[in-house]
Amino acid sequence: MSILVNSETRLIVQGITGREGSFHTGQMVEYGTKVVGGVTPGGAGKEVHGVPVFNTVRDAVAATRANTSIIYVPAPFAPDAIYEAVDAGIPLVICITENIPTLEMTKVYQHVKQSSSRLIGPNCPGLITPGEAKVGIMPGFINKPGGPVGLVSRSGTLTYEVVNALTEAGLGQTTAVGIGGDPIIGTSFVDVLELFQNDAATEAIVMIGEIGGTDEEVAAQYIAEHVTKPVVGFIAGRTAPPGKQMGHAGAIISGGRGTAAEKMTALTAAGVQVADRPAQVAELMAAVLN
Amino acid sequence: MSILVNSETRLIVQGITGREGSFHTGQMVEYGTKVVGGVTPGGAGKEVHGVPVFNTVRDAVAATRANTSIIYVPAPFAPDAIYEAVDAGIPLVICITENIPTLEMTKVYQHVKQSSSRLIGPNCPGLITPGEAKVGIMPGFINKPGGPVGLVSRSGTLTYEVVNALTEAGLGQTTAVGIGGDPIIGTSFVDVLELFQNDAATEAIVMIGEIGGTDEEVAAQYIAEHVTKPVVGFIAGRTAPPGKQMGHAGAIISGGRGTAAEKMTALTAAGVQVADRPAQVAELMAAVLN
């Protein structure tokens, strides 16, 4: 078992003929992900790594019965790509693109929320169910299939670091989900925690947060109330200087919260074991599972 | 029994200190409608026909536990008034205002659809459950309480005409609903037909349509599939010259439909008895109920 992606995933790649899209399509195909199609306006009839290209998501879905889409188009065009995927009724949409203007994302978020689709990202590394499907840009070779650990993270390379440590400690993963580091993202910690809580194969959860915002605090409260499985956490940015990213009003909105210390306190209070260093996550997890 | 409004209705009037709002507040209070408050920005502390005035809908709801709002504010400000009522969580919002730009209403409709509120109108005469609550500008004295006829109409004075004829024929009404004549309205024939179908006290339904759009055709289909109670219809505009309101594309959108003849054919095919003249509605209804 796993969450969100697996061997039933039928993936289309939006922006498949672009540099990033084409490269990662190759990587995903090589990993064994079922990449059934790609979309590039005007690209119909082409093939990329053996994957057929369509002009529109509608055409791609009609021809391939795709149930997942991944977006590798540049920031100015990424919101349109998300709308196209969501409006075509694709249940799971992952947006890798970084640097999308935040105000665009407030609109996208609102639209997605009112749809039947789930958006992961933007500015995320995607997700992977080891041995079944790699959807995004995560390196597949560091993962170990079969669980029992589910992982959710706001960070990219830091996630690889932790996955690597888990694998080296002999701990496999059900699914690793990178939810993205932007202020407005489609899927939050809480959403993924809920999925892991309901996934029979996931016995314990790793949650990797960062400074900024209050999503970790919200997640801590959710864990305290709804998650019965053990959770190990890590928060990056304990030494980051405050106020480098957001001005006055931002600090107020978060009610003075958002620092690593506050997040760690909230998680600890919720029963989460919080690691000091990424590698320690694997140590704590090994202890938890014994 | 009845639909939408009754003796439990706790009404606030938005635009209560305006000419129309103030006049009709008096009329509604006189009829016995429970008008619990009014809203005019900056008007807090005033009273209109004994009804207390508040600055905002939020304040009015907090003070009065209102469950219905009626809007009498001029067209440029009416959409904002609808948003304020809907966002305050009022379950039933009636907008009397006419001449709201159609494009504004496309936005309002979308927002209301995604809320938990129901909007009736705009450009409608409101609704009345005889003997219990008159909400809008319909003349109350022509109605006869107690049912068994439910009435839904796109027109104003034409509705009074039919109600009058029903009352003169000894046929009472459960509720009479004016849904409004604008291209984009919050509540359609189908919505009201469903309510009447589910209302135990309503034994038969009168539906009064007009040329333009395809709402009557959609209603005919709904009646054929879902309405088991007898329906008597009337369509105004059989002699209206075509093309006076909408250009080419409008005609195409409706797939060539929208004429009175087409609407009457659709209704007849759905088992609706269609009257030739407004007065005949009462005659047909009397026959149906015997």
Place this chain on the structure above:
Amino acid sequence: MNIHEYQAAKIFASHGIPINAGIVCTSPDEVAKAAQELGQAVVIKAQVHSGGRGKAGGVKVARDPEQARSASEQIFGLDIRGHIVHKVLVAPAVDIKREIYLGVTIDRAARGVTIMASSEGGVEIEEVAATAPEKIHREVADPLLGLHPYQARRLAFDLGIEPPLVNGFARVAQQLYTAFIQSDASLAEINPLAIVGDGSWQALDSKMVIDNNGLYRHKDFEELRDPEEEVATEIEARASGISFVKLDGDIGCVVNGAGLSMATMDAIKLYGGEPANFLDVGGGASASQVAKALEIVLSDKNVRAILINIFGGITRGDEVAHGLLEAFNTIKLEVPLVVRLVGTNQKEGREILAEAGITTVDTMNEAAERVVAAAKQAA
């Protein structure tokens, strides 16, 4: 509100749409001068608030200024579906490779705005809808998010436009949508949108109808009104808040409410008569409104009888009766009149009218029957 092609083209151009810019002329001399200025073959197009001008002879091509002058002489004064040609647009004739229909309109069924495109450009779209509906492609815009670029591109792919021309088409589609929205339009049409000689897109005809309810926030559109295109009485009625549409019959109608007005017209027809107009005096039916309405109806010389049908709802019948009497003080009535007055205080109202020698009838049917008979007698 209808506006002319050249006015719509100007609005479209302000949104970036490439248009076939021309010169508006009101006389054959001006046409010759315009053709001279353009220095090439031209197309001369009647500027009237009506479709079908091509079939009516309102569009002609001319090779040189003299040919343009004589061609325009045949166009000025033409009657196109009841509209007399006072203005023409003289534009460069272009080499057309392909023609597309592109239109944006309010979509009542979708409760939103729909953009439509057809590969049968240059043809009246109703014809396409009737004969080959599958050739019309549609995208419904999200009212809150607008027309997405992917939707504009999808239309292009649906039309089979070749990849190098897709982005150009999509740009025009989005510009037309934006022009529609920002103008509070109820219709915006380019027919045809053409691929011209150099392979670029160009709007060869522009049409736009503005939502009257949106005019208050477009004060600058008032100057687009063409008094020559509007029935004087309709302008007068609008100024008084009266909805009035002139028709061809001989029975004048003064009614309160649009639905009741239509039902009244229907009843007249049912009894073999022909309504001279649609008229809704609007809410309140005050004395001055009724007087104004009567004045407007009587200015139609075809009118042989008048039916006043007022349902007194909130307005009381006695008030309406007083209003009618006041109106008759200033208006000399020379045609038979049938009054039906019902609703609040109908008894008092009728008594007041009876004292003044005006008889009223009870039902709409009776009123229609009587007024039809009166009109026939007067004929």
Place this chain on the structure above:
Amino acid sequence: MNIHEYQAAKIFASHGIPINAGIVCTSPDEVAKAAQELGQAVVIKAQVHSGGRGKAGGVKVARDPEQARSASEQIFGLDIRGHIVHKVLVAPAVDIKREIYLGVTIDRAARGVTIMASSEGGVEIEEVAATAPEKIHREVADPLLGLHPYQARRLAFDLGIEPPLVNGFARVAQQLYTAFIQSDASLAEINPLAIVGDGSWQALDSKMVIDNNGLYRHKDFEELRDPEEEVATEIEARASGISFVKLDGDIGCVVNGAGLSMATMDAIKLYGGEPANFLDVGGGASASQVAKALEIVLSDKNVRAILINIFGGITRGDEVAHGLLEAFNTIKLEVPLVVRLVGTNQKEGREILAEAGITTVDTMNEAAERVVAAAKQAA
């Protein structure tokens, strides 16, 4: 991107917000001239990308040009939270009746935009949030519909603004919201928004932060950048697509990924060291990016040791190793270096580096421990 008060004021004014317009000056002479021009008492305000300028002595009132000159002499060159004053704004001193705080910001928790108002205007809003949070009123705008007029009015009523002033306040609130949206801002603040002598509203201070991700659609904002306010190396890094923030420590960091960068800094601190910077080389970690990153880090003279921490995901370890060697061809390294290289082809990568005499370590902890020791030794 931070911009100055006078720049934000100009943007606000273009959206109709009444501002207390002043004159930007770069010398006491200019200040005296500006005061002369304004011909009344003035307020002289330091233009720096930092709050707290009032407390730091960056704001002074002067009655006449000579007083203005001498006051400005005390402001120019001031160090306000690390920002040196090069410019001041000279504006007319006004008679303040009441002060309001008004701010618009991205609200991560609401996934939208929130407008906030407080009756404690003129005070740092963090103070109000800490001491009297109930005095801050909020409205979350609908991302698709924007801030509704009723919400703007509701803020006014919440603040207890008297009815005659409510519409004026609501107008400014909507204009500030529109300025925020149309500028792709992440913060727009008026503090204070004041009722001045004649009873009208006036923005006495303007603040705006632009979302860097939105800058591509506001080319005109580039000219608002103040090079004097930015660390040169940060500008250089941005041009290369590298995220770099200068800090006060002595251990330079070159890492791929923001989260891993922060975790690396945390590890350095954990072992008793102080990071000299945050640096994310971005995706790919190509040879030229790594070289550029090293160059930027080495330009900081405080740096005593460098930690390179690369997790080769998609990028292979051997490629990264080649990239590092290339970088060392052009850069002369005079401080100790610790390299940690893991991920795809880590073995090959480490071998390549070993051959070049660069030893690598296995874990982040080991790397942090070593680099801290190296920096201490070098001190």
